[in-house]
Amino acid sequence: MALTMALSGAPPLLAHDVWIEPSSYLPAPGQLVGVRLRVGQDLVGDPIPRIPALVNQFVVEDAGGRRPVVGRPDADPAGLLRVARPGLHIVGYFSHPSRIELPADKFNAYLVAEGLDAVTAQRARRNETGASARELYSRCAKSLLLVGPPGQAQGDRALGFPLELVAERNPYTLGAGQDFPVRLSYQGQPLAGALVVAxxxxxxxxxxxxxTDAKGRVRLRLRPGGMWLVKAVHMVAAPAGADAEWESFWASLTFETPAGNAALD
Incomplete structure (x- = not known):
């Protein structure tokens, strides 16, 4: 069931990015990590508290398997995670859909900003460019945390979200001048022609x-230092009976590239 804009803590128009920002991307074994959800743009964001009615999945996966990320209702950080095993930890948050209605000018500008050219063209063919739009939107956010030294065998993997970014190389092992390959999938299949922004x-x-290319892949060149946000949006026709014309999915992937990491020097 779709939730209202007010309940979802929806951001200002055209400032729709949601990402995971843990208290540490490089926690020590046994450390308790606060898993914060942020909403905003250009990595300036407001906190999203844990709203149980919005949570479809809030999980972490490591070498030992998958388990829930726990937390208290209405709390910020939205989740708490104690890391034990060395290696890459994949944190994921998938929300239930929320609903919003936008006037034509705001909706059209948002389609341009997110590279949703196919939807713009479809609205033009239907003579709907001047019409407002009702939309369902869901969040598919991931974050990569590293415990201990990095290794090539430690990799990201799909959590099964509808729209998902998967790092095809451990970002903590990147050397200077090396590309960072990322794959984007929708409903488990490669998504071609989608705009990926880092x-x-x-x-x-x-x-x-x-x-993305025909296989849903892009290659990015990352500078060392700081947190990276990689994001993509995909929009399709809303299902029958949804009280909306469109349904969008917002994928994000965050991690850190420490300036002092020898692999990046």
């Missing part, structure tokens, strides 16, 4: 924007 907390205005 930004760094040290200079969020210097964005990289690349469209």
């Amino acid at each position: 930004m760094n907390s040290l200079n969020p205005d210097a964005k990289q924007a690349v469209r």
Whole structure:
């Protein structure tokens, strides 16, 4: 069931990004990590407290398997996680859909900003460019935490979210000048032609924007230092009976590239 805009803590119009920002991307074994949810733009965000009615999945997966990320209702951080095993920990948050209605000018500008050209073209063919739009939207956020030294065998993997970004290389092992390959999938299948945007907390205005190839892949060049946010949006026709014309899914992936990491020097 779709939730209202007010309940979801929806951001201002055109400031829709949601990402996971843990208290540490490089926690020590046994450390308690606060898993914060943030909403905003250009990596300037407001906290999203834990709203149980919004949570579809809130999980972490490591070498030992998958388990829930616990937390108290209405709390910020939205989740708490104690890391035990060394290696890469994949934290994921998938929300139930929320509903919003936007006037034509705001909706059209948002489609342009997120590279949703197919939806813009479809609205034009239907003579709907001047019409307002009702939309369902869901969040598919992930974050990569590293415990202990990095290794090539430690990799990201799909959590099964409808729209999902998967790092095809452990970002904590990247050397200087090496590309960072990322795959985008929708309902488990490669999503071609989607706009993927990457930004760094040290200079969020210097964005990289690349469209996925036929296999849903992009290659990014990451600078060392700071937190990275990689994001993508996909929109489809809303299901029958949804009281909306469109349904969107917002994927994000965060991690850190420490300036002092020898693999990046």
